Amino acid sequence: MATAKKLEVSDEVAIQISKMNKWYGSFHVLRDIDLTVNRGERIVIAGPSGSGKSTLIRCINALEEHQEGSITVDGTLLSSDLKNIDTIRSEVGMCFQHFNLFPHLTILENCMLAPVWVRKTPQKEARETAMHFLEKVKIPEQADKFPGQLSGGQQQRVAIARSLCMKPRIMLFDEPTSALDPEMIKEVLDTMVELAEEGMTMLCVTHEMGFAREVANRVIFMDEGQIVEQNEPEEFFDNPKHERTKLFLSQILGH
Amino acid sequence: MADLSFVRTELVPQKTPPASEVGVIGWMRANLFSSIGNSILTLLTLYCIYLVLASILPWAISPTWGAASLTECRGILHELGREGHFSGACWGVIRDRWTQLLFGFYPSELYWRPILAFILLGVALAPVLFDGVTKKLLLLTAVYPFLCFWLIWGGSIWLPISIILGFVFAIVIYGIVSKATSTLLGAIVAIVTPIIWWLFLAAPFGNLMQSFIPLGIEAVQSDKIGGFMLAILIGLTGIFLSLPMGIVLALGRQSDLPILKGVCVAFIEFIRGVPLITLLFVASTLLNYFLPPGTSFDLVLRVMIMVTLFAAAYMAEVVRGGLAALPKGQYEAADSLGLDYWQAQRLIIMPQALKISIPGIVSTFIGLFKDTTLVGIVGLLDPLALSTNIRADMAWNGILWELYGFIALIFFIFCFAMSRYSMYLERKLATGH
Numbered sequence: 001m002a003t004a005k006k007l008e009v010s011d012e013v014a015i016q017i018s019k020m021n022k023w024y025g026s027f028h029v030l031r032d033i034d035l036t037v038n039r040g041e042r043i044v045i046a047g048p049s050g051s052g053k054s055t056l057i058r059c060i061n062a063l064e065e066h067q068e069g070s071i072t073v074d075g076t077l078l079s080s081d082l083k084n085i086d087t088i089r090s091e092v093g094m095c096f097q098h099f100n101l102f103p104h105l106t107i108l109e110n111c112m113l114a115p116v117w118v119r120k121t122p123q124k125e126a127r128e129t130a131m132h133f134l135e136k137v138k139i140p141e142q143a144d145k146f147p148g149q150l151s152g153g154q155q156q157r158v159a160i161a162r163s164l165c166m167k168p169r170i171m172l173f174d175e176p177t178s179a180l181d182p183e184m185i186k187e188v189l190d191t192m193v194e195l196a197e198e199g200m201t202m203l204c205v206t207h208e209m210g211f212a213r214e215v216a217n218r219v220i221f222m223d224e225g226q227i228v229e230q231n232e233p234e235e236f237f238d239n240p241k242h243e244r245t246k247l248f249l250s251q252i253l254g255h
Numbered sequence: 256m257a258d259l260s261f262v263r264t265e266l267v268p269q270k271t272p273p274a275s276e277v278g279v280i281g282w283m284r285a286n287l288f289s290s291i292g293n294s295i296l297t298l299l300t301l302y303c304i305y306l307v308l309a310s311i312l313p314w315a316i317s318p319t320w321g322a323a324s325l326t327e328c329r330g331i332l333h334e335l336g337r338e339g340h341f342s343g344a345c346w347g348v349i350r351d352r353w354t355q356l357l358f359g360f361y362p363s364e365l366y367w368r369p370i371l372a373f374i375l376l377g378v379a380l381a382p383v384l385f386d387g388v389t390k391k392l393l394l395l396t397a398v399y400p401f402l403c404f405w406l407i408w409g410g411s412i413w414l415p416i417s418i419i420l421g422f423v424f425a426i427v428i429y430g431i432v433s434k435a436t437s438t439l440l441g442a443i444v445a446i447v448t449p450i451i452w453w454l455f456l457a458a459p460f461g462n463l464m465q466s467f468i469p470l471g472i473e474a475v476q477s478d479k480i481g482g483f484m485l486a487i488l489i490g491l492t493g494i495f496l497s498l499p500m501g502i503v504l505a506l507g508r509q510s511d512l513p514i515l516k517g518v519c520v521a522f523i524e525f526i527r528g529v530p531l532i533t534l535l536f537v538a539s540t541l542l543n544y545f546l547p548p549g550t551s552f553d554l555v556l557r558v559m560i561m562v563t564l565f566a567a568a569y570m571a572e573v574v575r576g577g578l579a580a581l582p583k584g585q586y587e588a589a590d591s592l593g594l595d596y597w598q599a600q601r602l603i604i605m606p607q608a609l610k611i612s613i614p615g616i617v618s619t620f621i622g623l624f625k626d627t628t629l630v631g632i633v634g635l636l637d638p639l640a641l642s643t644n645i646r647a648d649m650a651w652n653g654i655l656w657e658l659y660g661f662i663a664l665i666f667f668i669f670c671f672a673m674s675r676y677s678m679y680l681e682r683k684l685a686t687g688h
Binding site: 061062063082089090092093094096098100101102103104113114117118146148149162163166243 | 486582584585587588589590591592594595598602603606607610684686
């Protein structure tokens with residue numbers, strides 16, 4: 001696992017979030033978020049449930065709207081302009097807790113859909129790309145099955161392959177292993193590690209602290225909609241500074 | 256304390272189930288006689304079925320096919336020694352009047368036209384309904400509605416052609432304008448132009464062409480069209496137009512745009528809140544006031560519009576149910592891949608929402624098809640109105656069950672076919688989740 005850490009992080013900025021605020025009605029979910037992600041960075045966002053970590057990464061590809069502050073992804077400022085939103089979404093891949101594969105399409109069709117319709121890639125080329133990434137996540141033999149016929153771990157790997165088919169420059173993971181049986185978590189994490197080793201910029205919301213320690217080059221801890229602490233994984237786990245962080249770590253690592 | 260440790264050394268092999276669980280005996284034991292209570296229910300049900308058949312079959316099996324009047328029927332039955340009110344059915348009326356039940360008062364020398372239209376209907380529907388039919392037939396499917404109306408109403412061929420031209424204009428104009436300016440402007444111009452064409456220019460153009468190159472078949476007036484031909488015409492028009500309208504209304508109702516949403520909600524709630532018969536009266540009396548002066552719409556056409564609007568309101572709610580059943584994650588996944596609204600709807604949302612809604616959609620279709628019998632109220636000759644007509648004839652005065660039974664049978668065949676097809680479709684679209 002540990003090889004991913006040695007990769008150099010470039011100085012180029014991939015995501016720039018400044019003074020971002022978001023409310024659900026009158027509830028202030030995200031407060032003054034400032035975050036700069038460099039290309040090649042692998043960031044793990046941790047925190048108790050309801051701390052706004054999922055909301056934060058969902059703001060990056062505009063699945064959620066933010067009300068104040070700015071988000072710039074790959075030089076494109078996220079505004080209400082649909083063209084900008086679509087540009088950002090096609091550059092940013094996302095994996096969900098519940099996979100969200102399209103159940104009426106086969107695995108191969110799931111992977112070919114966006115390249116064919118959004119990128120206007122020719123069918124043949126899209127098929128080759130899809131098979132390439134299905135091989136990469138080690139399930140090419142399932143290409144003609146439907147999502148409902150696959151196990152949870154396989155479905156999540158297909159979801160990763162589906163995102164990769166768009167050749168994204170940034171990948172967002174929203175608790176990718178939370179809905180999986182313990183036996184299947186490893187196969188998904190292995191895929192993510194492999195991705196990290198190739199230098200993909202990644203933002204992962206996850207409770208897998210082993211993954212964070214081994215792969216991430218930065219861990220961000222959130223609570224009550226704000227970034228409470230961020231640090232390199234060794235420092236973060238071995239020497240947490242903030243009281244809230246210490247409490248959180250003692251609870252999830254204590255058993 | 257006993258030893259709790261256990262380690263399995265060999266796997267238990269699979270065995271075949273005991274004989275009482277398989278085969279006919281097993282099936283009967285499991286499904287008909289699984290307990291004393293169920294056995295009694297089974298026997299009671301069988302007895303009820305026997306009672307129903309024992310009273311219907313002797314009446315229905317009756318050698319009166321050749322009779323030319325009710326009196327002749329009674330004579331035949333009397334000779335056989337069968338007396339009494341329910342001594343036997345008089346099937347002569349069906350032989351005598353079945354063409355009327357099917358075609359209304361359509362000129363009999365022109366029956367080939369609706370028959371041809373019906374056969375072509377099968378050919379045009381095949382590529383839509385079933386896989387493995389060559390997709391080239393879809394061209395016929397696209398032209399079929401115009402062909403069908405022309406075959407049945409007859410008249411100049413230039414009228415349907417000028418109506419098709421409206422659609423051609425729409426496509427061409429959309430292509431030019433949306434490329435030159437924006438998609439939205441293109442869509443608006445592409446909708447407005449053909450409407451202007453149809454309302455003001457299509458008919459004069461048709462007449463003009465007809466005066467240069469007269470091409471046409473004998474015209475048949477609307478009041479001659481009736482029976483199941485009318486029911487199928489109204490039913491199919493309603494079915495094929497209400498589904499897309501319903502989808503648009505359902506999407507409108509879910510829209511974030513308040514005015515669009517309000518219009519859709521108002522339409523749906525108004526139409527659903529009014530009985531179909533009221534709408535049919537509106538069609539027969541009021542609708543002309545809303546149209547530009549001078550245009551006179553055929554009553555059948557007006558009724559078709561009303562039936563379609565009525566079905567569309569119900570369809571919108573059925574489709575909305577399907578949309579509501581889709582997990583939010585499907586929308587998010589489509590969004591996160593960069594699909595735009597219409598792509599997401601067309602490729603991800605609608606295929607799933609419509610699949611969930613199939614039972615509801617087909618129920619609405621079946622309801623719509625049966626509701627076509629209500630058009631008798633505004634003076635159109637649906638099968639039921641025709642049966643009243645037939646009974647007014649001296650020869651068949653007093654006949655009842657045979658006619659209604661025949662009409663019911665034909666309706667049942669169509670509705671049952673729709674129901675079976677929907678089950679086939681559900682099985683075909685099942686993807687194991």
